[in-house]
Amino acid sequence: MHKKKKGLNTICTHTGELEDKQYKGAVSPLYMSTSYAFEDVEVKRYPRYFNTPNQEGLSKKIAALEHTEAALIFGSGMAAISTALMAFLRAGDHVVLQRTLYGGTYNLVNEEFDKFGIEYSFTEGMKPADFETEIKANTKVIYIETPSNPLLTITDLDAVAKIAAKYSIVTMIDNTFASPVNQNPIDFGIDIVIHSATKYMGGHSDICAGAVASTQENMERIFNLAKNFGGSLSDYTVWLLERSIKTMGIRVKAQNEHAQKIAEYFYRHKDIATVYYPGLPSHLDHELAKSQMSGFGGMLSFELNEGFDAPQFQKALRLIKPSMSLAGVESTVLSPAQTSHYLLGEEELKKQGIKDGLIRFSVGIEETDDLIADIEQALDEVRSKPVAVDD
Ligand SMILES: *Cc1c(COP(=O)(O)O)cnc(C)c1O
Numbered sequence: 116m117h118k119k120k121k122g123l124n125t126i127c128t129h130t131g132e133l134e135d136k137q138y139k140g141a142v143s144p145l146y147m148s149t150s151y152a153f154e155d156v157e158v159k160r161y162p163r164y165f166n167t168p169n170q171e172g173l174s175k176k177i178a179a180l181e182h183t184e185a186a187l188i189f190g191s192g193m194a195a196i197s198t199a200l201m202a203f204l205r206a207g208d209h210v211v212l213q214r215t216l217y218g219g220t221y222n223l224v225n226e227e228f229d230k231f232g233i234e235y236s237f238t239e240g241m242k243p244a245d246f247e248t249e250i251k252a253n254t255k256v257i258y259i260e261t262p263s264n265p266l267l268t269i270t271d272l273d274a275v276a277k278i279a280a281k282y283s284i285v286t287m288i289d290n291t292f293a294s295p296v297n298q299n300p301i302d303f304g305i306d307i308v309i310h311s312a313t314k315y316m317g318g319h320s321d322i323c324a325g326a327v328a329s330t331q332e333n334m335e336r337i338f339n340l341a342k343n344f345g346g347s348l349s350d351y352t353v354w355l356l357e358r359s360i361k362t363m364g365i366r367v368k369a370q371n372e373h374a375q376k377i378a379e380y381f382y383r384h385k386d387i388a389t390v391y392y393p394g395l396p397s398h399l400d401h402e403l404a405k406s407q408m409s410g411f412g413g414m415l416s417f418e419l420n421e422g423f424d425a426p427q428f429q430k431a432l433r434l435i436k437p438s439m440s441l442a443g444v445e446s447t448v449l450s451p452a453q454t455s456h457y458l459l460g461e462e463e464l465k466k467q468g469i470k471d472g473l474i475r476f477s478v479g480i481e482e483t484d485d486l487i488a489d490i491e492q493a494l495d496e497v498r499s500k501p502v503a504v505d506d
Contacts, residue, residue: 162349169357193311196217206232213261217289257278259288263292269400271407272288289310291310317359318442319443320444373478373486386423413477425472428493450473
């Protein structure tokens with residue numbers, strides 16, 4: 116019989132939970148065993164086979180969250196990304212990658228792929244035609260990331276999926292910035308969804324993990340490599356991640372709301388030159404974002420007016436912390452040109468439109484009024500200070 120799919124927060128809270136048959140406890144029991152007696156020779160449970168009870172339970176939750184059949188949980192987002200890519204690429208193959216990528220993914224491709232004889236091209240822009248142009252006879256994978264980091268550009272999921280289907284190319288997306296709360300790429304025809312669970316899934320800046328979700332068939336292919344690469348996640352952290360995801364829906368919705376309010380506030384602010392947030396009608400891809408996202412996320416970026424020193428401004432913040440990571444319940448900021456995107460080099464930064472003074476803001480769950488008050492006091496503090504000139 117047809118069974119109606121469960122809603123977001125019900126999946127977050129319950130899907131994949133393990134029953135405590137012994138004591139009827141409210142939460143999934145944690146199984147730390149690395150060794151399990153054979154019940155039959157078919158199931159050999161072992162953490163690196165990604166099939167301990169806690170791993171299997173959480174995989175079901177993540178697959179349900181991404182509207183697909185199966186998932187695997189990894190020791191980091193990069194373990195998930197590298198394993199997914201390498202499962203579908205071999206020497207002589209070619210991959211098309213979106214130009215604006217998470218720094219670690221860019222480094223993986225740039226530093227490692229030559230060794231394996233894998234060819235790659237980065238797109239010129241982020242329009243569907245930019246992807247089609249790069250396709251060659253040996254292209255096996257198209258890899259995208261939307262919203263992108265740090266300018267929050269939006270890639271058209273449906274259009275890229277259609278182009279890929281035309282050439283029988285597998286599509287992969289890094290869905291970290293949106294989280295499954297705001298975007299389900301499988302519904303738009305994307306084949307494989309990847310997450311750094313270190314971010315919104317974990318949400319409390321205390322878990323490093325990754326996840327891949329897709330059809331049973333695709334996930335079997337990824338599993339076959341994953342068990343050899345060995346990037347599984349400790350069961351203790353799997354269990355913590357399951358707990359974190361229970362509140363992901365309400366956390367991320369609060370972050371959407373706060374980011375929208377702050378983006379609108381920045382938009383009207385006399386000291387702020389530009390704000391990039393897909394939820395603003397002024398954002399170049401706002402209409403596209405509306406068509407494929409159910410919320411616009413907790414990430415935004417902005418540039419202060421000339422005359423304001425961006426590093427000084429960040430130092431003057433008290434509640435909001437300068438920090439490398441993102442997506443926690445606490446608000447953080449960073450300068451991409453000096454930190455996360457530093458390795459790209461000046462020319463590439465320019466090409467991507469990442470200015471020196473750009474500040475990326477990961478909006479947390481604190482009261483918006485307190486965040487705005489912190490921004491105002493920091494602006495007041497640096498308003499009087501001259502910008503440092505290096506010559
Ligand atoms: C953090 C991040 C990653 C890498 O994840 P790790 O868990 O640090 O390995 C990949 N993609 C995006 C968009 C990220 O923000």
